[in-house]
Amino acid sequence: MQRVEETSAGGLVVDLSGTVLMGALIGRTDRRGRLLWSLPKGHLENGETAEQAAVREVEEETGIRGEIMARLGSVDYWFIAGERRIHKTVHHFLLRATGGALSDADIEVTEVAWVPLSEITRRLAHADERELVDTAGRLLAESA
Secondary structure (H helix, E strand, O other): OEEEEEEEEEEEEEEOOOOOOEEEEEEEEOOOOOEEEEOOEEEOOOOOOHHHHHHHHHHHHHOEEEEEEEEEEEEEEEEEEOOEEEEEEEEEEEEEEEEEOOOOOOOOOOEEEEEEHHHHHHHEOOHHHHHHHHHHHHHHHHHO
């Protein structure tokens, strides 16, 4: 079986303008028809840095423009697609919302939602992303 390395980037975009901190999540429907919530992310394009890809992917998948505030960390995992065994590394960043409007126009996204930061970890499908959101919460508390 062919082994393939893939790199993606994304992150948590937060709206700091209100009294309650909100983060944008995307929902995707899995093969069993379940809606699974996650952080927006996607592949790096040719010549793109992880930071540039994160900003682009967050906007493409949520409709929200953002600027990077901090690096949250990286997650890596393995999966099989066809005849390939894929090792994927995803670099995550904390972004501050700077404009745009929430949109599920991306074909890969079923739903998007602003979720209070205090509730995001209960919604996320993956434990590694819950840890990244906890890191984001600590970073935001330190900068307040």
